[in-house]
Amino acid sequence: MKILIVEDNSIQLEWMNDELARRFPSAKIQECDTEYGFRAAFEKIAADPPDVVLMDVMLNWTHPAEDMEPRPPAIAEAGIWRAGIRCQKMLRGDPRTKDIPVLLYTSLAESSLTAELKEMSPAAYLPKDSNFEPLVREIQSTLKKK
Amino acid sequence: MLLVQTAARQECLSGLCELLRTVAEISGSIGCVLWELAPYTQGGEPRDGRLYVLAQWFHGCNTSATYNLGLDSVTGSAILEQKAMNVGQISTDHRVRDQHPFLKHTHINSFCSAPLTFLDGRKGALNLYRATPFTDAELERLVQMAWLVPELYGNIRDKISFRQIRKINGIMQRVDMTSSPPTHDHVCAALNAIVESVADTFQSMETSLYLRNTQDNPAVFDLTATSLKNHPAKKQYRASSEEGLTGWILSTGTKVRLFDFNHFERDRELIQQQYPGITWKDSLEIQALARARLGLSVADELPPLSFMGCPIMTGHKVLGVIRCAARAREPHYYSERELALLEIIAEQIGHFWVTWLNRREIENENESWRLLVMGMSLMNNFVQKEIKQPNPDVQKMFESALRSIRDAISGADAIDVRLADESSSELRVAAACGRFWEQGSPREIADRRNVRVPLAEPSTTIGARVMKSGVVETLDVRPGEYAGEIFPGMSKVISTPVSTEEGIVGVLGVQSGEGFGRHTPLITELLAQQLGLYHSLASTIRRRYRAELEQLETFEDLQHQLKTPIQQAHARMQMVLQSESLDERLRLDLQKVRGLCGKVRRVAMSLKLFSDLSKKRCIEANRSRAASDGIVKMLIEAASDNSLMVDAKRQIRFSVERESFRMLNTTQVFLDLDLLEQAVNNLLDNAGKYSYANTLVKIYGGVTGKGKFHISVSNKGIPIRPKEAAKLAERGWRGEDAQATGDGTGIGLWIVDHIMRAHDGQLLVIPSNPEGMTEFKLMFPVQEKAIQ
Numbered sequence: 001m002k003i004l005i006v007e008d009n010s011i012q013l014e015w016m017n018d019e020l021a022r023r024f025p026s027a028k029i030q031e032c033d034t035e036y037g038f039r040a041a042f043e044k045i046a047a048d049p050p051d052v053v054l055m056d057v058m059l060n061w062t063h064p065a066e067d068m069e070p071r072p073p074a075i076a077e078a079g080i081w082r083a084g085i086r087c088q089k090m091l092r093g094d095p096r097t098k099d100i101p102v103l104l105y106t107s108l109a110e111s112s113l114t115a116e117l118k119e120m121s122p123a124a125y126l127p128k129d130s131n132f133e134p135l136v137r138e139i140q141s142t143l144k145k146k
Numbered sequence: 147m148l149l150v151q152t153a154a155r156q157e158c159l160s161g162l163c164e165l166l167r168t169v170a171e172i173s174g175s176i177g178c179v180l181w182e183l184a185p186y187t188q189g190g191e192p193r194d195g196r197l198y199v200l201a202q203w204f205h206g207c208n209t210s211a212t213y214n215l216g217l218d219s220v221t222g223s224a225i226l227e228q229k230a231m232n233v234g235q236i237s238t239d240h241r242v243r244d245q246h247p248f249l250k251h252t253h254i255n256s257f258c259s260a261p262l263t264f265l266d267g268r269k270g271a272l273n274l275y276r277a278t279p280f281t282d283a284e285l286e287r288l289v290q291m292a293w294l295v296p297e298l299y300g301n302i303r304d305k306i307s308f309r310q311i312r313k314i315n316g317i318m319q320r321v322d323m324t325s326s327p328p329t330h331d332h333v334c335a336a337l338n339a340i341v342e343s344v345a346d347t348f349q350s351m352e353t354s355l356y357l358r359n360t361q362d363n364p365a366v367f368d369l370t371a372t373s374l375k376n377h378p379a380k381k382q383y384r385a386s387s388e389e390g391l392t393g394w395i396l397s398t399g400t401k402v403r404l405f406d407f408n409h410f411e412r413d414r415e416l417i418q419q420q421y422p423g424i425t426w427k428d429s430l431e432i433q434a435l436a437r438a439r440l441g442l443s444v445a446d447e448l449p450p451l452s453f454m455g456c457p458i459m460t461g462h463k464v465l466g467v468i469r470c471a472a473r474a475r476e477p478h479y480y481s482e483r484e485l486a487l488l489e490i491i492a493e494q495i496g497h498f499w500v501t502w503l504n505r506r507e508i509e510n511e512n513e514s515w516r517l518l519v520m521g522m523s524l525m526n527n528f529v530q531k532e533i534k535q536p537n538p539d540v541q542k543m544f545e546s547a548l549r550s551i552r553d554a555i556s557g558a559d560a561i562d563v564r565l566a567d568e569s570s571s572e573l574r575v576a577a578a579c580g581r582f583w584e585q586g587s588p589r590e591i592a593d594r595r596n597v598r599v600p601l602a603e604p605s606t607t608i609g610a611r612v613m614k615s616g617v618v619e620t621l622d623v624r625p626g627e628y629a630g631e632i633f634p635g636m637s638k639v640i641s642t643p644v645s646t647e648e649g650i651v652g653v654l655g656v657q658s659g660e661g662f663g664r665h666t667p668l669i670t671e672l673l674a675q676q677l678g679l680y681h682s683l684a685s686t687i688r689r690r691y692r693a694e695l696e697q698l699e700t701f702e703d704l705q706h707q708l709k710t711p712i713q714q715a716h717a718r719m720q721m722v723l724q725s726e727s728l729d730e731r732l733r734l735d736l737q738k739v740r741g742l743c744g745k746v747r748r749v750a751m752s753l754k755l756f757s758d759l760s761k762k763r764c765i766e767a768n769r770s771r772a773a774s775d776g777i778v779k780m781l782i783e784a785a786s787d788n789s790l791m792v793d794a795k796r797q798i799r800f801s802v803e804r805e806s807f808r809m810l811n812t813t814q815v816f817l818d819l820d821l822l823e824q825a826v827n828n829l830l831d832n833a834g835k836y837s838y839a840n841t842l843v844k845i846y847g848g849v850t851g852k853g854k855f856h857i858s859v860s861n862k863g864i865p866i867r868p869k870e871a872a873k874l875a876e877r878g879w880r881g882e883d884a885q886a887t888g889d890g891t892g893i894g895l896w897i898v899d900h901i902m903r904a905h906d907g908q909l910l911v912i913p914s915n916p917e918g919m920t921e922f923k924l925m926f927p928v929q930e931k932a933i934q
Contacts, residue, residue, distance in 0.1 A: 010795075014794075064835075064837060064839075064863045065838055066838060
């Protein structure tokens with residue numbers, strides 16, 4: 001089983017990694033921690049798609065670097081607020097990845113994502129919480145449906 | 147032939163006398179008189195008719211024929227019977243009933259009379275006088291000349307008329323209306339030249355022109371030009387038949403010609419048959435003036451004082467009147483042809499005046515729009531400043547708006563804005579300007595402003611009606627009407643609703659005594675819209691400010707609730723970490739938890755500081771002397787916590803140069819350690835976010851050459867350009883590149899800047915150097931004695 005985590009907070013990412021490794025010992029866990037990172041890795045993801053994606057919504061474009069890629073104007077204008085939604089759109093737009101279940105795992109309230117949830121129809125929306133159990137149950141249920 | 151040559155030489159209307167002289171000389175007579183029958187007797191009973199001397203000539207004597215004569219005279223018979231009459235011996239002829247003195251004084255024994263018809267159809271007679279009787283052949287020649295004289299007189303008149311019209315055209319053309327309109331004085335000078343020329347042509351003792359100064363106020367007609375120099379004419383007329391002949395013309399728009407207004411009372415019935423309702427009072431003053439002008443004594447018979455006047459029209463509206471009165475030379479009466487010429491002149495003047503009024507109106511309108519734009523700009527500047535206040539004052543905004551725009555509202559004597567009170571039962575004055583509002587003592591002004599307009603049903607006030615209908619009202623007001631709302635003497639009112647998205651909130655009123663410019667209602671409406679906008683803006687700002695205040699109070703409350711548990715969590719975590727029995731993994735996790743607690747504590751404190759600063763409260767620093775150990779310990783802990791918050795893969799290290807703080811043992815610096823911790827952590831948080839991978843964040847201190855203590859954080863990361871350095875401490879400002887790599891609100895450095903101000907210090911941002919290093923310095927003052 002392969003799980004892709006798209007999350008930019010390093011402490012959150014480390015914790016999710018630890019928890020997933022504990023709950024799904026055989027799972028192969030991949031990470032993307034910026035929107036640019038996700039886009040750069042997209043071909044690789046499409047070539048070997050994960051079984052489930054845990055997608056954060058607010059993502060930085062990239063890490064500070066001397067040679068960092070500038071944001072395309074449309075993304076610069078839209079900002080970081082819907083970066084995860086853009087990543088999910090990429091998945092839905094490619095026949096190789098369109099059926100991968102995506103669980104939106106975010107601190108944003110469901111009410112502030114109503115339009116996106118309708119449009120993108122992710123497999124599930126889950127608010128970030130210190131209790132990891134609901135996410136584990138959702139992953140299990142999603143994988144059963146496949 | 148001689149008559150024709152004489153006529154051709156004449157250049158003025160009194161040339162008619164020269165014609166009569168030629169007629170007399172041809173026939174060897176000593177006098178010749180041209181009589182005219184008053185027109186209003188035509189078709190009436192003969193006894194009602196009267197003959198007037200139109201012109202006369204007598205050789206070698208200055209005596210004149212009587213100026214009017216009954217139809218029962220020989221001349222009257224000649225006209226009525228259309229038959230030439232020959233009186234061989236006046237003293238014995240039974241047909242001569244009343245022998246006038248002039249016949250005796252001049253030793254005239256005979257006269258003959260030939261009827262004639264003037265070119266306009268009126269009847270008259272040409273009489274010759276001498277000592278010896280006239281033969282039948284001479285009578286026959288007189289009959290022929292009687293036929294010729296009106297024709298020749300007509301020619302003289304036509305020539306003069308043509309010249310007059312050309313002259314007036316010339317005067318008008320010299321007044322340039324193509325660019326900006328000439329001044330009122332300039333136009334009046336041209337009209338005076340016209341009036342003098344008309345007086346000269348018609349040989350009038352007086353020619354005067356009365357015109358309305360605006361197109362919208364029909365009430366008053368001002369004396370605009372007159373030929374009278376020494377005795378001024380009446381200054382103003384109203385359109386009323388009670389105001390004499392001129393007032394009647396103005397009120398009816400009808401032209402008038404009277405043979406002799408000096409005998410108005412005698413001829414009243416006849417005159418009023420033709421001009422219903424016209425009135426005049428015979429005036430001794432006018433008689434005296436006429437005598438003086440003609441050099442006559444009281445005993446002398448006064449020649450008839452003829453009158454003609456024409457309305458000056460624009461469409462169906464009366465714009466004014468031009469009148470001519472009392473001819474100074476013969477012919478004594480204004481004829482129909484002359485009235486027709488005066489009518490053409492009136493049309494010329496009317497066209498000229500309307501063109502000028504229109505040009506002036508356009509110019510005034512342009513000026514008003516220019517003033518409006520300037521006023522709007524001033525208004526907006528003021529409002530822009532006012533709306534920066536958390537609680538903008540609508541009244542001040544409105545006062546400024548009215549002051550800025552008053553000059554653009556031409557004709558306004560009073561301008562006011564009245565707003566409905568909270569219960570919508572009354573309108574109260576929110577702002578006012580104009581001389582009526584500003585006159586009197588401060589107490590009187592205040593009392594005037596305190597007058598309220600009731601809004602209760604039925605709507606008996608203008609304000610109540612406009613509040614209810616939402617429709618602009620432009621009213622003509624009679625004296626005493628709407629006493630609570632309108633100043634005495636005001637005749638025009640514009641009342642416009644002031645609306646916001648929530649409905650009508652008040653009324654803008656403009657009052658005028660003389661009338662408005664054509665565009666004033668439109669400007670008033672625009673101003674009302676602008677006032678509505680300001681009202682709306684001020685209400686929105688007040689609402690938002692209240693909401694923001696509530697939000698800030700909530701922040702403060704939350705911060706207060708968070709403070710103690712977070713501090714305790716942090717403190718207990720410290721205790722646990724100091725235990726020696728912890729394994730390394732647990733210690734690392736606990737350190738992370740401590741870092742997270744620290745971060746939450748700082749966020750809570752940021753909330754408190756943000757709330758204080760947003761409410762314009764200064765940050766208070768509880769300063770105590772900084773000790774090297776305490777500062778270094780805090781810095782190490784902050785460095786450690788922040789390094790744990792950064793993604794380990796990026797390999798960003800934090801290091802504190804302990805040695806650089808040793809000088810604190812000999813240097814006295816006073817600071818608030820909690821606030822310093824907040825400031826340092828904000829800087830380190832930024833450094834963690836924006837540093838490149840595999841770099842070092844350095845924290846060090848020292849005293850600058852200018853004697854300031856500094857704590858500095860340097861890192862290599864997203865560059866800060868010199869022009870960005872000054873803006874970084876502004877609230878909400880974030881660098882372009884920073885937005886790509888880290889979330890944030892742009893208030894961290896704003897808070898640090900205010901923390902430094904609370905210490906009488908400074909946040910110094912040193913832009914990236916060529917190696918890419920950026921520095922943030924917290925600069926504190928040092929006690930000077932201690933430096934020594």
